[in-house]
Every structure is written in structure tokens, then in C-alpha cells.
Amino acid sequence: MEFDKRGLADNELINIYTELLRPRMIEEKMLILLRQGKISKWFSGIGQEAISIGATLALDADEYIMPMHRNLGVFTARKMPFDKLFMQWQGAKDGFSKARERSFHFGANEYHICGMISHLGPQLAIADGIALAHKLKKENKVSLAFSGDGATSEGDFHEALNVAAVWGLPVIFIVENNGYGLSTPSDEQFLCKQIADKAPGFGMKGITIDGNNILEVYSQMKAAREYCITEQKPILVECMTFRMRGHEEASGVKYVPKELFEEWGKKDPVANYEAFLIAQGVLDPAKIEAIRETIQKEIEHGIAVGFAAPAVVADTAEEVADVYAPVTHAPIPGPTTAGTEKKFIQAISEGLRQSMEQLPNLVLMGQDIAEYGGAFKVTEGFVEKFGKERVRNTPLCESAIVGSALGLSIKKYKAMMEMQFADFVTVGFNQIINNLAKIHYRWGQNADVVIRMPTGAGVGAGPFHSQSNEAWFTHTPGLKVVYPSTPADAKGLLIAALADPNPVMFFEHKALYRSVSGLVPDEYYAIEIGKARVARTGTDLSIITYGMGVHWAEAYADKHPELSIDILDLRTLLPLDYTAIKEAVERTGKVLILHEDTLTGGLGGELAAWIGEHCFESLDAPIVRCASLDTPVPFSVILEQNFLASSRLDEAVKKLMNY
Known part of the structure; x- marks a missing residue:
């Protein structure tokens, strides 16, 4: 040598x-x-x-x-x-x-x-x-x-x-x-x-x-x-x-x-x-x-x-507390004005744009998000305003981009990655589950990353562009999972997610992008992650749901004025607002859990188990779940409508009300 x-x-x-x-x-x-x-x-x-x-x-x-x-x-x-x-x-x-x-x-x-x-x-x-x-x-x-x-x-x-x-x-x-x-x-x-x-x-x-x-x-x-x-x-x-x-x-x-x-x-x-x-x-x-x-x-x-060294003594409170990095930034004010009418997608775009203005260390990454503006045009015009350094087109490398987002976080940047479709998250799954979610618990490093997830069926896109996969992530400690149903919530929750130092999976239903409008405050505001919203109060039965399920439930309630239907919009799926869930159960004593995801392994099973364990005395009937079929999402519109939970909502409500 x-x-x-x-x-x-x-x-x-x-x-x-x-x-x-x-x-x-x-x-x-x-x-x-x-x-x-x-x-x-x-x-x-x-x-x-x-x-x-x-x-x-x-x-x-x-x-x-x-x-x-x-x-x-x-x-x-x-x-x-x-x-x-x-x-x-x-x-x-x-x-x-x-x-x-x-x-x-x-x-x-x-x-x-x-x-x-x-x-x-x-x-x-x-x-x-x-x-x-x-x-x-x-x-x-x-x-x-x-x-x-x-x-x-x-x-x-x-x-x-x-x-x-x-x-x-x-x-x-x-x-x-x-x-x-x-x-x-x-x-x-x-x-x-x-x-x-x-x-x-x-x-x-x-x-x-x-x-x-x-x-x-x-x-x-x-x-x-x-x-x-x-x-x-x-x-x-x-x-x-x-x-x-x-x-x-x-x-x-x-x-x-x-x-x-x-x-x-x-x-x-x-x-x-x-x-x-x-x-x-x-x-x-x-x-x-x-x-x-x-x-x-x-x-x-x-x-x-x-x-x-002394033997390890387990401290449950400390173990649970270290799963998430503490939120140390000054609270972002909630909405103060009614605002103006905006579509769901406009509210998301506005929340993202205002966050880019408020957070100079925020970097956006995703396939086609720069000049093209993203598959759904959420970031249209962003590259002209913020430049290509902060609005970055990526190769088709989902795993590497999630990992890069974590690397940015280590250097005190914030990162937003857009999965072009939520279905594509599978090729970045390891980085999300084993790196982003666990890193703060493992050695105190936070993952300041938001992954936007255009999700859901109802648009005839077939089995690879229509899945509801939010339940995969609610099982993973260290992640936060957010799923808004209204334009105002979409903006406020996205702003909160981008300010949060923890990894947030932010689900956006594609079918809501341009079909739903509402008043959205114009200012920069946040809605607290982990807090549900009472969409409607009632006395006959409570529908606990989120995302597209909220709109199904409200449409059903409008068609059935003979029923006093209580609707709870979870908004955040991890962590869950157990206080709001308990109060919804107590208001009616009858609970229907509705979600677009398939039945087996869906979030409804966890909700039903928790309600059965903690709210049994308040129940007047068995908990009923209404979910989509345990099949892949079909392409045919007729088959897709049959697949979706909405096609069985009336049957589920009647079953519950028969008690």
C-alpha cells in the first residue's frame, strides 16, 4: 500500500x-x-x-x-x-x-x-x-x-x-x-x-x-x-x-x-x-x-x-409527549371576517400563497408545480411570484423528494410536497412512515413537512387515481392527518399545517376542488389542528364523518327534514378530537360513522371501538358504519357510484333509526 x-x-x-x-x-x-x-x-x-x-x-x-x-x-x-x-x-x-x-x-x-x-x-x-x-x-x-x-x-x-x-x-x-x-x-x-x-x-x-x-x-x-x-x-x-x-x-x-x-x-x-x-x-x-x-x-x-447508568424507568407521559415536536411559534389568529366567496381549490391556493409570504423559509416541491401550476393548478402563478428556487419542479422521485423535505427540515427550512395524486404516495411510503413520523421521537429532530394529497373518487379516474388512503397514516404515531371539507377550513387548516413543526398529511378531495364554494376570510388565519367542527346540530342521530362525507351527510339531511340529523366534521383524523366525538354521541344517542374509504380497516372501525368503550352509556343503538365497498375503485361511473358509501347512506340511516 x-x-x-x-x-x-x-x-x-x-x-x-x-x-x-x-x-x-x-x-x-x-x-x-x-x-x-x-x-x-x-x-x-x-x-x-x-x-x-x-x-x-x-x-x-x-x-x-x-x-x-x-x-x-x-x-x-x-x-x-x-x-x-x-x-x-x-x-x-x-x-x-x-x-x-x-x-x-x-x-x-x-x-x-x-x-x-x-x-x-x-x-x-x-x-x-x-x-x-x-x-x-x-x-x-x-x-x-x-x-x-x-x-x-x-x-x-x-x-x-x-x-x-x-x-x-x-x-x-x-x-x-x-x-x-x-x-x-x-x-x-x-x-x-x-x-x-x-x-x-x-x-x-x-x-x-x-x-x-x-x-x-x-x-x-x-x-x-x-x-x-x-x-x-x-x-x-x-x-x-x-x-x-x-x-x-x-x-x-x-x-x-x-x-x-x-x-x-x-x-x-x-x-x-x-x-x-x-x-x-x-x-x-x-x-x-x-x-x-x-x-x-x-x-x-x-x-x-x-x-x-441507572435502569430505564418508563414514563408514559414523556413517551407520548415526545411523539410530536412542540408548537413554539406564536399563535396564528383565527378568522375575523366573513371574507369572500371562493372555490375549495382557490382557498387552498390562497392559503399556500399567503404562507409563502409569511414563511420565507418555506419551499414547495412537486411534479409539474412550477410553470405548469400543478396537475390541478393549485400553484399556478407561484413560480413568477416566488421564483424557481422556492417553487421546484421535481423528477418522478416521490421517495427522494420526501427525504429531501426532511433534509430541508434539518436545516431549519419548511417544505411542502405535492403528491400529484394521493395514490402515488405508496412509492414514498417508507420515507413518510419510518423517517418523517419517527424522527422526533427517535432523537428529537422534527420533520417540518406538509404533504398535500389530492384524494378521493367520484370523478371516474379508476383504481390508481381515486383511492382514499388516509387510514394508512392515522395508524402511524408522529404524523398529523388533516382532511378539510369546506373552503374556509381548507385554507385555515393548510396555514396551520404549514406553520406546524410536525409532518402533516393534508388530504384534499379532488371532487371538491371546483364543485364546492363558500365564504373564505381573505386574511392570513389558522384553524387549529385537532379540533372537529359541528356542521349541524340535531337530536335524532349523529353522523360522524369528514371530507366528502360531510357533503353527503348534509345533502341527505336536506332531503330528509323529518329527521333531526347531527353532523360532526372531524377535520383532523390524527389526532382525533375525542371531546367533540363524545359530545356528538351524547346529543343523540345514535351514531352513524360515514367515510368514503373502504369499510375494512377504515377509520370508522377505530371510531366505533372508541365510542363503544368510552360512550357506551350514552348509546341507544348499535353503532352503524357506512363506507365504500371492499374493492378497488372502479373506472365505470355506474360501478363507481355503486362502490361509494353514499349509495348505501339511506340504508344505513334506516337501519340505525329502526332501533
């Missing part, structure tokens, strides 16, 4: 050695503790340390890194206290995630590290968002995301690289090519000669380097950083290396040919660099021993503190 000092002074070379040695010594100690049964699991990066250390030292301390579970060197080189790291690995309350995460599934903003999730690929898009923030602020900074060779097969890898290339983002994508994705060799993962060969396909630069040569990694990463800043482009850096342990210790290495261990053992990054420094007269055995003693003391102290 050839080393080139490239003008580095002796003290710099020694510092690199110390940083390289630290994770190796920590891992050696962890393996001993693992064999002793004192820790439960370990993902080893032995043999790959040069990549983490070289990359981290090449960046500024305030540049974000998205590491993986074999990048201990990122955490140690960023000077994270070892005692707190050890408590993190042991699941102690005083670790970095309050005992809610294990190993390296955490982040810490003070160290500019964003922790991974087990799905591997989504981290790359977060780097896109952080780099976009640098670009918007005109900062000469980069972001850096790690990936393994196996994760390059995931769609998130390709989406993130494509977005970074198209948008000209200063991102360094590092692939640690150690030859295996767990036990699957690289030749069963991809057929190109090198992973870096994929880069030109995205229109970006790619290089392959020796990932075991610490000085080569360091110098190449410094050059890569300069390239990204100067050219305002991303780069793919493939680091050739080898994993000397199993995927994790329990998996073993029986699937790896023995000769590979012999070959790569000779390329050990620590031993080779140490020998080089000794040969150069930079280090001698005494200096090496002194460095080792210092690190060893740090390790032993950290382990002692970690093992002495």
Missing part, C-alpha cells in the same frame, strides 16, 4: 492515526464484551475504518454526515463522548435517543450527524435536502451520505442520485464496497464492473478509490468536497474495502472464501498506516503506546459510566 503525505505535517499525520485507531480499539473492546454477554449486538466495521475517518476529517465540523451502522469512525471523529455513545448502545436513558433506539440509529444536530434507519437507502435523499438548503443559502458547504454496496440496488439510491444531479446539489455519495450485502456477493447485486460506473448515467462524476488507504481517502474526499462546492454538483465516490467480520457478529463469515481474509488482511488500514508512519519516523513504539493508553482510558471510563 502506497501512502502519499501530500504536504501533511507530522502532527496532522499523527492526528489522523489517532482518529483511525480509536474506532478499531473501541470495536475490539466491544467484541470482548459481546463474547462476555455484556452487550447484545454489534455491527463491526473492522477493516473499513479508513473510509469513515478520512471522510469525516475531510469535511468541516458543521457539515452534515448521514452514516450507516459500520461508520463508528464518523461518530468518534466528530468527538462524540464515548460514555454517551456506550450508553446509547446499551439502551440507557442518557444515551442520544432516550433508550428508544439502538446502535447507530440516531442522530445529533450538535455533531451534525443524521442517523440511519434500517432501510438504508432513505438516508441518501436526506443529504439531498441538506445540500439544497446549502444551495438556497449560498453556503459553500456539502452534505455527505454513506451507502453500502448492497444498498445501491435500492430505488432510493437511484432516486437520490438523480435528484442531486438534476438540481445540481453539492452532495458526496460514498459507497463502501466491501463485496457483500450481508451474505450476497456483489456479482449477485449488480453486473457493472464498478459501482462508480453508474454515476455517468445520472450525469454526474464518479470515482473509485482504495478505501483502506487513509491518506488516499482523506485527500480524495477533500478534493471531492472542493469539486462539489466549486461546480455545485454531486459526486459518487466508491471506496473499495472489505468487511473482516460478519454482517453482524451473530451471522458469522462462513460464506466468505478464506483466501479473501488473507488477501484483505494484508491491506489492514490501521496496521499499514502505522507501519508507514514508523518508517517515516513520525511514530515510534513509545508514541504508539502513549496514544493507545490514552484511548484505552477513554474506553474504560466510558464503559464504567455506561454500566453504572
